[in-house]
Amino acid sequence: MAALTPATPATPATPLQFSGLDAEDITTLDDSTAPTTPDGSSSFSPNLRPQDDDAGYLNVSSLSAALAAAAPAVRNVCFIGAGFVGGPTAAVIALHNPHIRVTVVDKDHTRIRRWNSKHPPIYEPGLNDILRVVRDGSTATKGDAAARQPNLIFTTDVATCVREADVVLIAVNTPTKERGNGAGSATDMAAFEAVTAMVARHASPGAIIVEKSTVPCRTAQLVQDTLALHRPGVEFQVLSNPEFLAAGTAIKDLQHADRILIGSSNTAAGHKAATALASVYASWIPTERIITTNVFSSELAKLVANSMLAQRISSINSIAAVCDATGADIDEVARAVGADPRIGSKFLKAGIGFGGSCFKKDILSLVYLAETLVLPEVAQYWRAVVEMNEFARNRLVTRVLRCLNNTLTGKKVTVLGFAFKKDTNDTRESPALDIIHALAKENPREIAVYDPLCTAPQMAEQIGRYAGTDVLKSNGGPVVVYTDVYGACHGSDAVLITTEFDEFKNGPAEVEAQLEVSSGAAGKLEGTPDNQVVSADDSAAAVDGQLAASLNPVPPCEEDCPECQAEEDSAADKKNDEPQSHRKARLDWTKVYYDMNSPHWVLDGRGVLDISVMEKLGFRVESIGRQSGLARKSFPPKNYR
Incomplete structure (x- = not known):
């Protein structure tokens, strides 16, 4: 079978003539702050004019x-x-x-x-x-x-x-x-x-x-x-x-x-x-994918790329609100618009908005840059993208209240999905945080929270930091973090889908096995030509069989390892703190239905459900920009936000 290219021992460092820095998360080393305005010496600025091959960038x-x-x-x-x-x-x-x-x-x-x-x-x-x-x-x-x-x-x-x-x-x-x-x-x-x-x-x-x-x-x-x-x-x-x-x-x-x-x-x-x-x-x-620019263009390109992707999400969510008020279907609109090759179909999925550490932060950085350059119209334009994103999140909470007769008192609401997107345990700027915070103000009996990848301690800590520790059940509040999805849904008056995990889709099929090595993850195999990326099958084979058997042991944990202790303490999901080892089957919505309270409301904030299938089971479904059977029968729909 194919094998990974053997490594050669690292040789002593040979200093070069340039330095490169990469930073994601590190404890601040001092309390100093750096200027964030764009003004500065021009001595470092390269020539910004178009360059020919002899004088320009590579x-x-x-x-x-x-x-x-x-x-x-x-x-x-x-x-x-x-x-x-x-x-x-x-x-x-x-x-x-x-x-x-x-x-x-x-x-x-x-x-x-x-x-x-x-x-x-x-x-x-x-x-x-x-x-x-x-x-x-x-x-x-x-x-x-x-x-x-x-x-x-x-x-x-x-x-x-x-x-x-x-x-x-x-x-x-x-x-x-x-x-x-x-x-x-x-x-x-x-x-x-x-x-x-x-x-x-x-x-x-x-x-x-x-x-x-x-x-x-x-x-x-x-x-x-x-x-x-x-x-x-x-x-x-x-x-x-x-x-x-x-x-x-x-x-x-x-x-x-x-x-x-x-x-x-x-x-x-x-x-x-x-x-x-x-x-x-x-x-x-491949070298044709390596782009060289002047250093300031590179810095700005990252901010602009994220801002424009976020802009598409806010744009389609604004149209989803129009669909809700007119009877149009956002999926059909997005399909028709995305068929235009000048526009394309990516990032036209309506929902409760974008999250994560990048989009909002980078848009706001672009806003601040425009403000310091005295370009208020530019700043206002990009700030509107963030405002539309907040509008998309708030609409889901409004719809929950409408479905439950404008009160949550004495009722249980279940939030499925805590990470800001599927296939990650990253919770930074997660829409679920805002939604949980808003729901907690409505005095519900319980807010159940479940996520297939985030650990219970992680979710409880994040919710307490964002919404206050008093909202947690341990401190007398309504928020309960579950490690079992059916326990989270049991006795619920409404289930909200806030992350588009495949596990939450309705259907009998199991989630496809996610190999630890995704497309080419095991790297270039022995005999593979330079710049040729191996296929998923080849990469999976590389860590299977003989190679997998020859891997050195994982470093042992200390006796007081808190992650190992969490696994031992979690009877409901022994592997909850090591999600890499497995993924669960899709949710059995029939089981969820019989354990819920009537009228069995499900609010699909990510558009992952087949509404007609859910309605055949007896659910009442609300989905962003998509019409339920009940709404279609009562056309024209209500004009609501």
Whole structure:
């Protein structure tokens, strides 16, 4: 059978002539804050005019030639931030570059401990099997599977790892400011600035510093100034390499990236640094998908990409409200509009709006940029996208009240789905949080919450932090977190679907088995040509059979491991804290029906149900922009928000 390409031991670091930083989530190292306004010195700004092949940024042919000729050797890569960006990205880079030592550092000891155990802190389909290969390694077998040395390391020793790295990628969290100037729209750069100062103190001369975090436009100037302040006279190159990952499909997005964006200064040294970073990705990404720009264009492109995707979601949700008031069907409208090749069908699924850590934050960052540039009309335009998203969330709560005679007193409401989207345990900016908070104000007897991937402690902690600990059942409130979906639905007056998990769809089929290795997750197989991505079948085979048997053991947990203890304490779902091991069958809606209270309301906030099938079972269904049988019989529908 096919085998993974054997790894070679990492060689000592060879400092390059540029530095790259990636940051997703890391404990703030100091309390300093960075300016988030776009003004700054023009000394770092490259020529922004269109460039020809001789004077401009690297085009496909010149990049390919540079890689073929003499791309600077990268032997040691350091990611700062072990979160939703740093962890998966580092794992895939390590998989495809067995000759490179990849280190992920974070000040959060608990997070690093979990990355080094069988309980990784985040869930992504395919991630766990990649970790088994690159973190744990494998031994040689009698078959064709060769030994592979581990080349992915998780540690809290930030200074040492930065000092040894050729390329440093900053992947720390850059949330929206909650207080002070620009609160509510500007980006909080405290963690990013603190990490940049630390990198400036410890990085080897000539190291490449890379912005992996989503940052305001012209942040590269801040990084360059910080490096010059702490290390005057020492040359560093600063690159922008934003991520374009979606939670739930991050491994697939990394394996089959539609583009890798690298921004650099328009100088010979900048081009050389960009080529060095491109060489890391070129081990599995075709060079025609590696785009080089000036560094500020790269920073702005990430904000614009997320803002325009969010704009499509808000646009279709605004039309869903029109459908509810006119009798049109949002699925039919979206299908007709999406058939126009100038528009396309993606991100035209109506529901309760977007969540996650990126869309809202990046739109607000773009709003703040426009405001500082004295472009109020631009700021107002993009702010309306966020306002429409909030409108979409509020409409579901309004409809729950309408269905239940405008009162929740003495009633039980069930919320199915806590993560902001399916196939992830990421709860940041989850619509479910706003909905639970709003429902709790209506004095219900109980709000039952269930999610197939989020753990009960995680959900309780997030709800308590967002809505106040007094809403939790343990403190006398109505919110109860369940690990069993049927327990959550038992005795409920209304069931709300707030995340589009396949488990919640109606139908007899089970959720298709989700292999730990998704499309190409096991990496390039032995004998696979360069830049050719292996198929899902090939990658699954690579971790099956002989290779799976030859993987080194998972590092043992400590005796007091809280995740192991949670598994032992959870009688309802022993594996609840290790969701990677399995997925459940689809929900038996017939069973749910007989355990609910009449009139059996289901409010589908994600459009995952076949309404006609649900109505045949006896349910009353409300769905965003889609007409139920009862509504069709009473046409014209009520004009409601």
